Amino acid sequence: MDLFNEARKRKLEYVTRRHFLKKCSTGLGGIALASLIGPQNVFAGQRHLEQPDLGGLHLPHHLPKAKRVIYLHMAGAPSQLELFDYKPELQKLDGLDCPQSLLEGKRFAFIQGTPKMLGPQVNFGRYGQAGTYVSDLLPNFRTIVDDVAIIKSMHTDEFNHAPAQLLVQTGSPRTGRPSMGAWVTYGLGSENENLPGYMVLVSGGKNPSAGKNAWGSGFLPSEYQGVQCRNSGDPILYVSNPNGMSRDIRKKSLKAINAINEAQYKEFNDDETMSRISQYEMAFKMQVSVPDIMDVSKEPEYIREMYGAKQGEASFANNCLLARRLVEQGVRFVQLYDWGWDMHGTNKASSLDVGLHRKCRQIDKPMTALIQDLKQRGLLDDTLVVWGGEFGRTPMRENRGGFEMPFHGRDHHTEAYTIWMAGAGVKGGITHGETDQIGFYGIKDRVHVHDLQATILNQLGINHEKFTYNFQGRNFRLTDVHGHVIKDILS
Amino acid sequence: MLFLETNTIQFFGRFHALIVHLPIGFIIIAVLFEGLAWKKKIDLKAAISYAFLVGGFAAVLAVVLGLMLANDGGYNETALGLHKWTAIAMTVLTFLLYGVNRKKNTQIWAKKSYPVLMGLVVVLLSVAGHYGGNLTHGSTYLFEHAPRPLQALAGIAPKRERVTNIETALVFEDAISFIFEKKCNVCHNSDKAKGDLLLTDKASILNGGSGGAVVVAGAAKKSELYKRVTLDKTHKKFMPTEGRTPLTKEETFLLEWWIDSGLSFDKKIKDLKPSEKVIAYLQSIGIGVKTTFIDALKLAKVNEEDVDAIRALRFQVNTISNSSEVMELSYSPYNKEPLTADKMEALLKLKTHITWLNLSNLPLNTTIFSKIGTFENLTELRLSHTKMTDQALKPLTKLKHLEYLNVYGNPITDAGIEYLQQMKNLKKLYVWKTELTKAGIEKLKAALPQLDVISGLD
Numbered sequence A: 001m002d003l004f005n006e007a008r009k010r011k012l013e014y015v016t017r018r019h020f021l022k023k024c025s026t027g028l029g030g031i032a033l034a035s036l037i038g039p040q041n042v043f044a045g046q047r048h049l050e051q052p053d054l055g056g057l058h059l060p061h062h063l064p065k066a067k068r069v070i071y072l073h074m075a076g077a078p079s080q081l082e083l084f085d086y087k088p089e090l091q092k093l094d095g096l097d098c099p100q101s102l103l104e105g106k107r108f109a110f111i112q113g114t115p116k117m118l119g120p121q122v123n124f125g126r127y128g129q130a131g132t133y134v135s136d137l138l139p140n141f142r143t144i145v146d147d148v149a150i151i152k153s154m155h156t157d158e159f160n161h162a163p164a165q166l167l168v169q170t171g172s173p174r175t176g177r178p179s180m181g182a183w184v185t186y187g188l189g190s191e192n193e194n195l196p197g198y199m200v201l202v203s204g205g206k207n208p209s210a211g212k213n214a215w216g217s218g219f220l221p222s223e224y225q226g227v228q229c230r231n232s233g234d235p236i237l238y239v240s241n242p243n244g245m246s247r248d249i250r251k252k253s254l255k256a257i258n259a260i261n262e263a264q265y266k267e268f269n270d271d272e273t274m275s276r277i278s279q280y281e282m283a284f285k286m287q288v289s290v291p292d293i294m295d296v297s298k299e300p301e302y303i304r305e306m307y308g309a310k311q312g313e314a315s316f317a318n319n320c321l322l323a324r325r326l327v328e329q330g331v332r333f334v335q336l337y338d339w340g341w342d343m344h345g346t347n348k349a350s351s352l353d354v355g356l357h358r359k360c361r362q363i364d365k366p367m368t369a370l371i372q373d374l375k376q377r378g379l380l381d382d383t384l385v386v387w388g389g390e391f392g393r394t395p396m397r398e399n400r401g402g403f404e405m406p407f408h409g410r411d412h413h414t415e416a417y418t419i420w421m422a423g424a425g426v427k428g429g430i431t432h433g434e435t436d437q438i439g440f441y442g443i444k445d446r447v448h449v450h451d452l453q454a455t456i457l458n459q460l461g462i463n464h465e466k467f468t469y470n471f472q473g474r475n476f477r478l479t480d481v482h483g484h485v486i487k488d489i490l491s
Numbered sequence B: 001m002l003f004l005e006t007n008t009i010q011f012f013g014r015f016h017a018l019i020v021h022l023p024i025g026f027i028i029i030a031v032l033f034e035g036l037a038w039k040k041k042i043d044l045k046a047a048i049s050y051a052f053l054v055g056g057f058a059a060v061l062a063v064v065l066g067l068m069l070a071n072d073g074g075y076n077e078t079a080l081g082l083h084k085w086t087a088i089a090m091t092v093l094t095f096l097l098y099g100v101n102r103k104k105n106t107q108i109w110a111k112k113s114y115p116v117l118m119g120l121v122v123v124l125l126s127v128a129g130h131y132g133g134n135l136t137h138g139s140t141y142l143f144e145h146a147p148r149p150l151q152a153l154a155g156i157a158p159k160r161e162r163v164t165n166i167e168t169a170l171v172f173e174d175a176i177s178f179i180f181e182k183k184c185n186v187c188h189n190s191d192k193a194k195g196d197l198l199l200t201d202k203a204s205i206l207n208g209g210s211g212g213a214v215v216v217a218g219a220a221k222k223s224e225l226y227k228r229v230t231l232d233k234t235h236k237k238f239m240p241t242e243g244r245t246p247l248t249k250e251e252t253f254l255l256e257w258w259i260d261s262g263l264s265f266d267k268k269i270k271d272l273k274p275s276e277k278v279i280a281y282l283q284s285i286g287i288g289v290k291t292t293f294i295d296a297l298k299l300a301k302v303n304e305e306d307v308d309a310i311r312a313l314r315f316q317v318n319t320i321s322n323s324s325e326v327m328e329l330s331y332s333p334y335n336k337e338p339l340t341a342d343k344m345e346a347l348l349k350l351k352t353h354i355t356w357l358n359l360s361n362l363p364l365n366t367t368i369f370s371k372i373g374t375f376e377n378l379t380e381l382r383l384s385h386t387k388m389t390d391q392a393l394k395p396l397t398k399l400k401h402l403e404y405l406n407v408y409g410n411p412i413t414d415a416g417i418e419y420l421q422q423m424k425n426l427k428k429l430y431v432w433k434t435e436l437t438k439a440g441i442e443k444l445k446a447a448l449p450q451l452d453v454i455s456g457l458d
Helices: A003-014 A015-038 A088-092 A142-149 A162-171 A179-189 A211-215 A247-268 A271-293 A302-308 A316-327 A355-375 A449-459 B009-015 B019-038 B045-070 B077-103 B107-138 B148-153 B171-183 B203-205 B223-231 B249-260 B276-285 B304-312 B342-352 B366-372 B390-400 B414-420 B438-447
Strands: A069-076 A123-125 A132-137 A146-156 A198-202 A227-229 A333-337 A385-387 A391-399 A412-413 A417-422 A431-432 A441-445 A469-471 A475-476 B315-319 B327-331 B353-358 B378-383 B403-404 B428-430 B452-454
Touching: A003 B171, A015 B366, A069 A179, A069 A316, A069 A355, A123 A142, A132 A142, A142 A146, A142 A355, A146 A441, A146 A449, A162 A211, A162 A449, A179 A198, A179 A302, A179 A449, A198 B107, A211 A333, A247 A271, A271 A316, A302 A355, A316 A355, A333 A355, A355 A385, A391 A417, A391 B276, A431 B315, B019 B045, B019 B107, B045 B077, B077 B107, B107 B327, B171 B276, B223 B249, B249 B276, B304 B315, B304 B342, B315 B342, B327 B342, B342 B366, B366 B390, B378 B390, B390 B403, B390 B414, B414 B438
Parallel strands: A069 A333, A069 A385, A146 A431, A198 A227, A198 A333, B327 B353, B353 B378, B378 B403, B403 B428, B428 B452
Antiparallel strands: A123 A132, A146 A417, A385 A417, A391 A412, A469 A475, B315 B327
16 A cells, blocks of 8 residues: 555544554543542643654663754765765876776666776865865865864765655655654754754755655654755745735634634544644744844854855855854754756766856855854854765766766765764764765765764764654654664764 | 586585485484383384485484584684584494384394494484584584583583673683684684684783684784675675674774784773774763663653643643653643643653753742642753743752753742752753853853853853
């Protein structure tokens, strides 16, 4: 049975005779108990929204280092070989045919026949106390290498954008699973009752190819899905009241709708009805909080300058600044998507020669400012920042259709790529993992996508093996049956 | 030809552990019935007779399967011999007992020898059973958790208390042997040295197994022991075998380190100059685990009513983790009602439980600051943008366990350093956008060398 029908069946099951009888026994017992405890505790507070019933288990499992996460996803997958993973050996092989041994049994998205090796297209320098290699394309980032842990041995299972993005964000390459942010807000709730716990910011242009599934709630209640903010106009559609509708009238009408929904819930016991009620309530609060928090003009000039943020622009810089504003207010999970990193070399914009330079200029200053700004405010101690794409790029030059391309480009590569993490108990100034001399395979301390997810949950105080949700007759985890916490990068 | 490619003898042999409990049960129930018949004067003759007979046949089956199992080798010869011969003797005697039992009402010699014979069978049964258990679980298994006096009675030497302090712990006895004990010695012990390999002490490890030496000092990658635990889990030769828990990444790394650093049996960990990674990994087997102040804090259970009362005042309060009673508390600046001293008063019930406090972006007054000073177990305190003055720092000097203090965006001047430098445990201090001067911060750093002062960029 597919996911959709499974979910529908479960909803319908609430009104079967068996459920009625079951409810009678627990229901009557519950009422009796409730009268003993006293009325104020029956539906105490907003337990439904704040703390899901995790089978009597309260999260976090252990003392958390991180309270919040900012995930900077570079959709399209940046080239690790031009940014972090410096391979002078590859330069020597530049222009030579790729040996067959590397190609056998491998699948690439576009490479055909025998591609040529392609050396690094930019220069690197060594920065920070550990002499970490950083590309000349990231002149600002070099100043913060001592605050970040660079992981060079990432690998994944998927070589196409959408499935690979889903694997990173939901733990599965197919749709239907909850995203990391949904899991986290489901488990830990929000720190600020006026804002959603999980917010998504896309820096203009295109949405990631995985679509909204990348921040969906899957089989978790839908109130845990990511709330995407727009870049211009109202940050969230219809967040402001239409003309003639005052806040009081809005409040009254929501009250009436909620009363009807509650009656509906009592009749059909559908969790989605409760989600709807809490979403209405959240939306009402957001009418005040969101326009305020999403307004970068509230920031002083020198802070905007630090990020390179410009009022009213749809940019990664603005989103980095907003991300800081959001975590400052206790938003649990802020997901940023940047786009256009898919440097195949088919045209200027998607080439290592021009396009990559332009993209790096767009992110270098803001992401550096984000780390510095979080640090000076004392937020980096309990905010985990993760930067990375969904896979890496080949050490070979792409030869789409078997021909030489007009520009330099690299194809999708699953075996090795680089990400970095900072803050919240992640060691600064270290490099974890190593790739071979041409950057094809990770040869030391390989880190799978599931290991990264396990580590993110671990920093939030969650044991990824114990954090489950029962659906389709079995317990599901973000990391499925995989994942090991990368202890080496944790202090 | 179903069994052509598998070890048929072992296939049946493994059923020994299952069948072996049948004769034990039958014989014991026969003896119990005999006692019952004698005490209550009831007739259980037929039942007793059948129980001995079935017990005897089950014993024959168990012995046959047992011999098949022993065929595999790897067992302590003495223990195996004792187990085998007592079991065979018991089997023979059980049939004899059955015969004598049938004759005991007609023959006087049978009546007289019957109790003696029965006693003998019970003794043999116990001995055989005990040695069988030792073969499976190891001879120390039974008394491992016995009270010390009982252990002394059983002749077990007192175990050396494991040292977990990284300064004094021994590399073999406290670290490596601990891993062997946990993951390997079920099979490689003095009663059941599979592959003729024992991993219990220096002599046995250096002695190796049937395939020769298992460790090469200074070369983990060449050591059979290391190779076998790092094979692919599906490999036939992977250890530990039979679906037992494999060594963790940390454990294999420590093993590698131990062999590579020269296979020391009596040195201290400290003498081998462990790297940062080794020190970190040692924590996973319980050596050098640092307990933080919060970990060590023993608190009474929080009263749910108190928590609800505090939540009703619009505070956000939660336990920091599932495994402790330690709590974090904050008050959102979005709340319509301002934070007052009265509200702070209500928190005092939980003042020992709250270790993380966040009152940032709220205009606080002197009374509130002095109340904060009474939260004796605070380790992290966030008070940015709270209109905090130098004088407001004074009550905070009472917080002896404070490690993290964030006061950025407050009009604090160098006059506040007098108080800040009394916070001896402070590790991180955030003072961006305060009026502290560079010279002032230098002075503070000189007084508290462990302190990391973050005062903004450059």
